Amino acid sequence: MDLLRFITAGSVDDGKSTLIGRLLYDSKSILIDQMEALEKQSRNKEDGGIDLALLTDGLRAEREQGITIDVAYKYFSTPNRKFIIADAPGHIQYTRNMVTGASNASLIIILVDARNGVVEQTRRHSIIASLLNIPHVVVAINKMDLVDYSQDVFNNIAIDYAKIAKTLELKDVTYLPISALKGDNIVDKSDHLSWFEGGTLLELLESVQVAKDINLTHARLPVQYVIRPQTEALHDYRGYAGKIISGVYKIGDAVTVLPAGLTSTIKAIETGGKEVEEAFAPQSVILHLQDDIDISRGDLIVRSGDHPRVEQELEVLLCWMDSRPLTSGNKYLLQIGSRRVRSVVKEIEYKLDVNTLEKNYSADQAGLNDIVKARIRTATPLPFDSYKELQVNGGAILIDETSNVTVGACMIQ
Amino acid sequence: MSNYQLDYLDQLESEAIHIMREVAGQFERPALLFSGGKDSITLVQLALKAFRPGKFPFPLVHIDTGHNFPEALAYRDELAEKLGERLIVRNVADTIKARNLTEPKGKFASRNALQTFTLLDTIEEFEFDALIGGARRDEEKARAKERIFSVRDEFGGWDPKRQRPELWNIYNGKIQKGENVRAFPISNWTELDVWNYIRRENIGLPSIYFAHEREVLEHEGQLVAISPFIRLDEGDKITKKQVRYRTVGDMTCTAAVESQAFSIEDIIREITATKTSERGETRIDDRISEAAMEDRKKNGYF
Numbered sequence: 001m002d003l004l005r006f007i008t009a010g011s012v013d014d015g016k017s018t019l020i021g022r023l024l025y026d027s028k029s030i031l032i033d034q035m036e037a038l039e040k041q042s043r044n045k046e047d048g049g050i051d052l053a054l055l056t057d058g059l060r061a062e063r064e065q066g067i068t069i070d071v072a073y074k075y076f077s078t079p080n081r082k083f084i085i086a087d088a089p090g091h092i093q094y095t096r097n098m099v100t101g102a103s104n105a106s107l108i109i110i111l112v113d114a115r116n117g118v119v120e121q122t123r124r125h126s127i128i129a130s131l132l133n134i135p136h137v138v139v140a141i142n143k144m145d146l147v148d149y150s151q152d153v154f155n156n157i158a159i160d161y162a163k164i165a166k167t168l169e170l171k172d173v174t175y176l177p178i179s180a181l182k183g184d185n186i187v188d189k190s191d192h193l194s195w196f197e198g199g200t201l202l203e204l205l206e207s208v209q210v211a212k213d214i215n216l217t218h219a220r221l222p223v224q225y226v227i228r229p230q231t232e233a234l235h236d237y238r239g240y241a242g243k244i245i246s247g248v249y250k251i252g253d254a255v256t257v258l259p260a261g262l263t264s265t266i267k268a269i270e271t272g273g274k275e276v277e278e279a280f281a282p283q284s285v286i287l288h289l290q291d292d293i294d295i296s297r298g299d300l301i302v303r304s305g306d307h308p309r310v311e312q313e314l315e316v317l318l319c320w321m322d323s324r325p326l327t328s329g330n331k332y333l334l335q336i337g338s339r340r341v342r343s344v345v346k347e348i349e350y351k352l353d354v355n356t357l358e359k360n361y362s363a364d365q366a367g368l369n370d371i372v373k374a375r376i377r378t379a380t381p382l383p384f385d386s387y388k389e390l391q392v393n394g395g396a397i398l399i400d401e402t403s404n405v406t407v408g409a410c411m412i413q
Numbered sequence: 414m415s416n417y418q419l420d421y422l423d424q425l426e427s428e429a430i431h432i433m434r435e436v437a438g439q440f441e442r443p444a445l446l447f448s449g450g451k452d453s454i455t456l457v458q459l460a461l462k463a464f465r466p467g468k469f470p471f472p473l474v475h476i477d478t479g480h481n482f483p484e485a486l487a488y489r490d491e492l493a494e495k496l497g498e499r500l501i502v503r504n505v506a507d508t509i510k511a512r513n514l515t516e517p518k519g520k521f522a523s524r525n526a527l528q529t530f531t532l533l534d535t536i537e538e539f540e541f542d543a544l545i546g547g548a549r550r551d552e553e554k555a556r557a558k559e560r561i562f563s564v565r566d567e568f569g570g571w572d573p574k575r576q577r578p579e580l581w582n583i584y585n586g587k588i589q590k591g592e593n594v595r596a597f598p599i600s601n602w603t604e605l606d607v608w609n610y611i612r613r614e615n616i617g618l619p620s621i622y623f624a625h626e627r628e629v630l631e632h633e634g635q636l637v638a639i640s641p642f643i644r645l646d647e648g649d650k651i652t653k654k655q656v657r658y659r660t661v662g663d664m665t666c667t668a669a670v671e672s673q674a675f676s677i678e679d680i681i682r683e684i685t686a687t688k689t690s691e692r693g694e695t696r697i698d699d700r701i702s703e704a705a706m707e708d709r710k711k712n713g714y715f
Contacts, residue, residue, distance in 0.1 A: 070576060072557045073601065074551075082603075084601055099578065100578045104580075224434040224437075224438050225434045228467065284434070335585065395583070397583050397585060404587040404589065406577045406578050406580075
């Protein structure tokens with residue numbers, strides 16, 4: 001059994017929460033007491049029927065306003081796969097929350113209202129999917145019941161969206177006609193959509209290949225913690241603990257520790273208390289090296305000869321997440337994996353209009369939810385890969401040293 | 414290359430170990446909240462994998478309400494002894510006395526809310542800056558919204574509207590003095606995942622998780638253990654039933670379920686077939702209102 005993390009993007013009224021409710025309901029992941037609570041709440045509403053959206057809106061403010069503000073995580077499984085859903089808000093004022101939810105997703109479901117077709121919001125969600133490099137995109141054309149399950153409507157929207165997908169270089173795009181409210185083509189096939197030859201949404205979620213999304217070529221291990229028992233029996237024990245974010249490590253591999261550039265060979269690998277010959281992403285391990293060299297938290301152990309860039313100047317696409325604006329010259333802590341360095345945002349090159357993809361080169365500030373291209377200089381050399389090529393070593397956050405808050409997400413170019 | 418694939422439990426395990434090591438790497442005085450329940454027992458197993466052969470970089474801390482199941486307390490003490498790890502126990506009864514708190518009244522008077530006072534005092538006493546807890550997002554819908562690193566103010570309060578963005582596997586544990594972080598390594602596990610893991614790792618559990626005979630009171634469809642901590646009224650029907658516990662909290666606020674499950678295998682079979690959620694079936698305290706958990710978290714609860 002494997003694991004798929006996906007995100008659903010949608011806004012007020014487009015049926016996102018209903019879709020998740022439907023997936024949970026039809027896959028029998030909702031239990032009696034949750035159903036009872038749901039019925040009780042739905043009765044407070046005027047229209048009578050059960051409101052599946054109430055399953056996901058977990059905060060009082062969300063239930064009161066009938067919108068999703070923050071990401072909620074939901075879980076269900078089928079015999080072959082466990083699913084983690086990040087149920088993210090789609091409204092522009094919560095872009096940062098959507099980015100949070102999207103950062104760990106292997107697949108995104110973009111909801112399109114069949115009556116409205118591709119709208120501004122569809123474009124924005126697709127741009128975020130592209131920025132964060134989500135490998136699989138499902139365009140779920142919802143509310144098909146309200147357009148008489150028309151094949152033409154579906155086809156036209158798909159043709160329309162294909163242009164966006166092309167511009168944004170989205171790779172694996174699938175189109176599905178559905179009705180979340182009526183349950184058409186979510187878990188069960190629908191007679192109303194007999195013209196549709198593809199599978200249901202659940203079939204797609206169960207079959208999409210995610211194992212190949214993990215990079216097994218470039219070996220990267222950020223050291224989180226050094227284990228030194230310092231007991232009599234284990235006097236010389238010195239293990240570097242961390243999670244392999246990509247690649248494979250074998251006993252005997254020549255490795256380099258960055259940014260210092262020290263080299264050694266792997267003497268032993270432990271995982272789960274057992275010694276192994278090799279280990280691979282995303283396993284958490286303890287590495288032992290032949291030589292006694294200075295390694296501490298924040299260092300990156302890579303296989304010699306396959307190095308990331310080690311530089312102090314970074315070009316980044318940056319999603320600004322703080323209510324106080326970003327101005328060139330501001331200083332922040334930059335964290336990538338377990339490494340934190342001081343940094344300064346040298347220059348904002350342009351601001352990206354997330355609805356139209358237009359670049360505004362005269363912007364000198366970034367406000368909450370803005371996405372900008374910026375140049376950052378770090379106080380010490382930083383080992384990193386480009387986000388597009390090796391996502392796990394190309395994403396970083398900015399932390400305001402005075403408030404300690406995470407204020408920005410960087411996709412290093 | 415195709416055998417470089419991790420099973421979902423291995424992926425969840427690796428994620429949890431990574432989170433624990435981040436806590437160890439980022440904080441000066443972390444602690445692991447240990448109750449003797451299956452989720453915190455799972456945390457201990459993960460800590461063993463994260464830090465052995467070294468010692469845990471944190472003590473185990475138990476906030477004892479005085480209403481715990483004796484079986485869970487015995488398990489707690491034995492485990493700490495066996496592992497050679499430090500166990501800190503602080504009692505709600507002492508806080509009640511020291512701070513002149515009012516004992517809750519009623520049939521199933523629960524000290525659940527008072528726990529928060531003892532917890533905050535304990536955090537202050539030891540200057541803990543991070544507390545590792547076994548909360549899972551599938552338990553309840555306010556929990557479903559909480560970050561893995563959840564920053565709390567000096568009153569332990571959670572502000573759901575001011576949560577830090579949490580991206581990729583990067584955790585920001587920077588805090589001001591007096592604040593603390595609650596870290597939840599098994600956020601993404603479900604009840605069934607925990608049981609499957611316990612089976613796979615062959616982890617021992619307190620006996621109350623398995624079917625046993627017990628005197629219980631039937632109250633509004635829930636089975637409450639007879640103990641000195643609940644009030645018996647005239648007309649209460651006490652019966653002997655074969656039960657087990659799905660969750661282990663206080664004797665006053667955790668209900669038993671009728672069960673034939675004598676092994677982990679049996680339990681997994683029962684859970685797979687069940688039609689009621691973990692909290693719905695066994696937690697008497699969550700039934701109060703739709704936002705019960707959200708409110709308690711805002712007040713410093715886990």
